[in-house]
Amino acid sequence: MPQTRRQLLKTAIAGTAGILAGPGLRLAAAQQSAPGALGNEKLADDLYVVRVPGEAAVIAQTSANGVLLVDGGSAAGSDAVLKAVAALPNGAGKINTLFNTHWHPEQTGSNEKLGAAGITIIAHENTRLWLTENITWPWNGQKFKKLPKIAQPNKTFYDKGSLDNGVQYGYISDAAHTDGDLYVYFPQPNVLAVGNAAYGQGWPVVDWWTGGWIGGIVGGLQRIKHFANKDTRIVPAVGPVLSYADITEQIDMYGTIYDSLNRMLNKGHSPSEGVAAKPAKEYEAKMGNADEFIRRSFESLWAYLSPDA
Ligand SMILES: [Zn+2]
Known part of the structure; x- marks a missing residue:
């Protein structure tokens, strides 16, 4: 597994270097959609974002023949999520397909x-x-138990x-969040x-322990942009639908931010120095x-670029 992951990192780095060449654009302070209280959201007659409080977004495609889900919420929230799906128009049929966008x-x-x-x-x-391994995040000691065989992707x-x-699906190979990120595309409602x-x-969250890294965030967004068109609605697991x-x-x-962190890394700075420099201040x-994001991002550069990787 580590070999695979590292191989992937190198590929991702090679791809990102080209993308990031040239002067970084500076953003004017732009408004973001107010988080507010997000309820269920209808994207099409048969396509919904199901938002149960405290849970990541679940996308449900409903039909008389059954229901397709993209992600399924947490174990604690599963009952509430499935109940909310069943309450959708045409949502009470048998769920026949579940996508896991990543292992979390x-x-x-x-x-x-x-x-x-x-x-x-x-x-x-x-x-x-x-999902077949027990995982411990080194930065905070959080532990994740492997799933039983019946719960693993089949x-x-x-x-x-x-x-x-x-419905189309594919690999977001940049390792934006983990090294197993996928997209699911619904062509007709785009x-x-x-x-x-x-x-x-x-x-x-920059989960560099299972492959995510700051360069992959940029690369993944580039890939999403390339795949999408100006009318595509992009549904993240957290927060409002994106344009x-x-x-x-x-x-x-x-x-x-990636450029700033790279410069600091090349000067030999530590993650703490990286955080203190406030590269995302604006x-x-x-x-x-x-601060947390910058620390994890800096560590992710180490994970990707250190000589033994
Ligand atoms: Zn996640």
Whole structure:
């Protein structure tokens, strides 16, 4: 596994270097959608963002033939999430497909219940592999227990795929959030679900232990932008639905931060010095305190660029 991850990192770095060449664009302070209280959101007659308080967003495509979900909430929130899905128009049918956008427990908490019911659980192969291991995050000691076999994704892929109903899915190979991020694209309503490869609110979690890194955040957003068009609605796991313009703005912001951190790393600065330099200061009024994000991002550069990687 580490070999695979490191190989991937190098590929991601090679890709990002080109993307980030040239002067970083500076953002004027731009307004962001007010977080507010987000309820369920109808994207099309058969497509909804289901928002249960305290849970990451779940996307539900409903039909008379059954229901497709992108992510399933946490284990503690699973019952509430599934109840909210069943209450949607045409939502009470059997769930037949569940996508895991990545391995985190906020996304995979319905796996056990739905897996036991024989539902197809689709994920990138790296996501499945993480779910077969106990994981401890080194920066805060948080532990994650591996999932039982029945809860693990039972249909994995490396590159991309599509379903009979035209839904497309694929790998966001930049390691924006983890090394197993996927997108799900609904062509007719032009909706792109991206999990935590983009955030609609607040600073991202940089889970460098399972492959995410600051360069991958930029690369992932570039990939999302390339895949989308100006009318695409991009649905993140956290916060409001994003527009093409939002993604463009985020690429500028994270690209600028990435450049700053890279410069500090090259001067031999430590993560603490990186945090103290406040490289995201100009965005904090809009985005909130960036210290945790900057520390994890700096560490992620170490994880990717250190000589033994
Ligand atoms: Zn996550």
